[in-house]
């Protein structure tokens with residue numbers, strides 16, 4: 001019995017390691033894929049910002065030339081105004097000049113607004129470009145180290161599987177079946193009894209059952225979580241109260 005329990009404990013130890021390596025083999029490629037996806041979307045954002053920047057620059061040039069046309073018109077009108085003697089004509093042209101100045105003022109507002117936007121696009125572009133560089137660097141590094149990690153995990157897994165197989169063959173079928181079932185449900189199938197409680201589910205073990213666990217002559221299962229219970233040798237009291 002004791003030997004069977006030890007085999008199962010060794011098996012549990014191996015199973016935990018197998019799980020860890022399998023998780024690495026499964027997760028690491030996903031992590032790299034996620035990094036690559038992130039890079040693609042950053043690249044996409046950068047092109048979008050570049051397009052917006054270009055559009056804003058074009059718009060700014062357009063507005064600036066509109067503004068200079070308008071200002072030129074105003075100057076011409078102001079020169080013409082000096083030579084007009086007719087009061088009605090003078091008033092009409094003055095009105096035209098005021099209107100022109102109002103339009104020019106509006107265009108100036110738009111120019112300022114565009115300059116602000118341009119500034120923001122440039123900042124955002126700088127930030128995204130820097131982000132892209134960082135992410136790319138991280139991915140290259142992670143990719144390089146992942147090759148070794150994946151290789152090591154696969155190699156470790158290979159020998160662990162052999163040991164797992166050996167142990168499984170040496171454990172009695174009924175125990176193995178139970179072990180596998182509980183492990184599937186609970187993640188681990190063997191739990192230590194600590195201070196009279198199951199360390200797996202933390203429920204108190206009835207004292208009679210506790211005594212049977214201490215005797216180590218049979219497999220005892222936790223009445224609550226059904227894990228196989230054991231005690232560490234150092235926690236087993238010596239007979240006759242000897243120290």
Ligand SMILES: [Zn+2]
Nearest residue numbers: 198201222225
């Ligand atoms: Zn339990």
